[in-house]
Amino acid sequence: MNDKCIGVFDSGLGGLTCLKEIMNILPRESTVYFGDTARVPYGTRTNEELINFAKSDINFLQTHNPKVIVVACGTVSSVALPVMGEEIKTPIIGVIDSTVEAAHAATKNKKIGIIATEASVRSGAYEKRLKSKDPEVETIAVGCPLFVPLVEAGKTNSEEARNAAKEYLAPIVAAGVDTLILGCTHYPLLADVISEVMGDSVTLIDSGKATASCVKKFLEENNLLAFDAQADDSKFYVSGDVHSFKRLATAFLEKEIETEVEKINIEKYM
Ligand code: DGL
Numbered sequence: 001m002n003d004k005c006i007g008v009f010d011s012g013l014g015g016l017t018c019l020k021e022i023m024n025i026l027p028r029e030s031t032v033y034f035g036d037t038a039r040v041p042y043g044t045r046t047n048e049e050l051i052n053f054a055k056s057d058i059n060f061l062q063t064h065n066p067k068v069i070v071v072a073c074g075t076v077s078s079v080a081l082p083v084m085g086e087e088i089k090t091p092i093i094g095v096i097d098s099t100v101e102a103a104h105a106a107t108k109n110k111k112i113g114i115i116a117t118e119a120s121v122r123s124g125a126y127e128k129r130l131k132s133k134d135p136e137v138e139t140i141a142v143g144c145p146l147f148v149p150l151v152e153a154g155k156t157n158s159e160e161a162r163n164a165a166k167e168y169l170a171p172i173v174a175a176g177v178d179t180l181i182l183g184c185t186h187y188p189l190l191a192d193v194i195s196e197v198m199g200d201s202v203t204l205i206d207s208g209k210a211t212a213s214c215v216k217k218f219l220e221e222n223n224l225l226a227f228d229a230q231a232d233d234s235k236f237y238v239s240g241d242v243h244s245f246k247r248l249a250t251a252f253l254e255k256e257i258e259t260e261v262e263k264i265n266i267e268k269y270m
């Protein structure tokens with residue numbers, strides 16, 4: 001039993017797709033969320049920038065003494081985690097492994113599409129993991145750079161989002177996949193629009209959701225579940241504008257964020 005918090009971070013709102021699920025399935029846990037909204041989007045950054053950003057995000061969360069840090073960001077999980085692993089003392093859970101497991105369990109025709117940020121697609125992380133699990137799986141990966149700015153602007157149900165989805169997803173529809181990995185944690189916020197284009201027969205895999213189940217399993221197996229933490233004890237920090245984050249996050253989490261969202265200077269943690 002362990003009453004320390006679970007630290008969760010992303011470049012912005014996307015990681016809330018994972019946090020929301022952690023709050024649902026682990027309601028007694030206290031959580032600390034950091035959204036690096038001053039430096040979003042991550043998906044168009046170089047590998048070097050991403051490693052530095054990840055270091056500062058983790059350094060900040062470590063000031064809260066978490067029992068585990070969840071990298072609720074496909075981009076950091078794909079690019080930075082594989083080269084940082086050993087340096088970090090706190091246990092770290094990224095989104096790739098659990099997402100790949102969920103996609104592999106879902107596919108029947110072994111054709112899996114992946115949509116993610118440009119940096120994640122460039123790394124090939126999801127594809128490599130899928131192929132090493134099952135060499136028979138065929139994959140097609142497409143970067144969708146407009147999706148994150150659309151989500152951060154709250155335009156998840158807009159004509160712009162629909163048009164972007166049609167364009168990005170056309171080659172994936174043509175490839176006949178039966179499963180689509182939403183390889184960026186922002187994308188579940190566009191699930192309705194994505195589903196309209198892909199059709200009902202394609203299963204969408206939400207990387208945040210898959211990862212939350214992995215966090216639960218990790219805490220159970222290591223006897224780290226909260227014993228006496230107050231239910232709903234959650235803290236939120238951002239590096240950019242507090243008000244727009246609070247407004248969009250409240251709508252997404254479907255509950256009022258009761259504590260203050262605090263703005264921090266993330267550069268201090270580099
Ligand atoms: N939500 C993140 C991801 O899963 C980052 C997206 C971005 O900032 O470009 O990749």
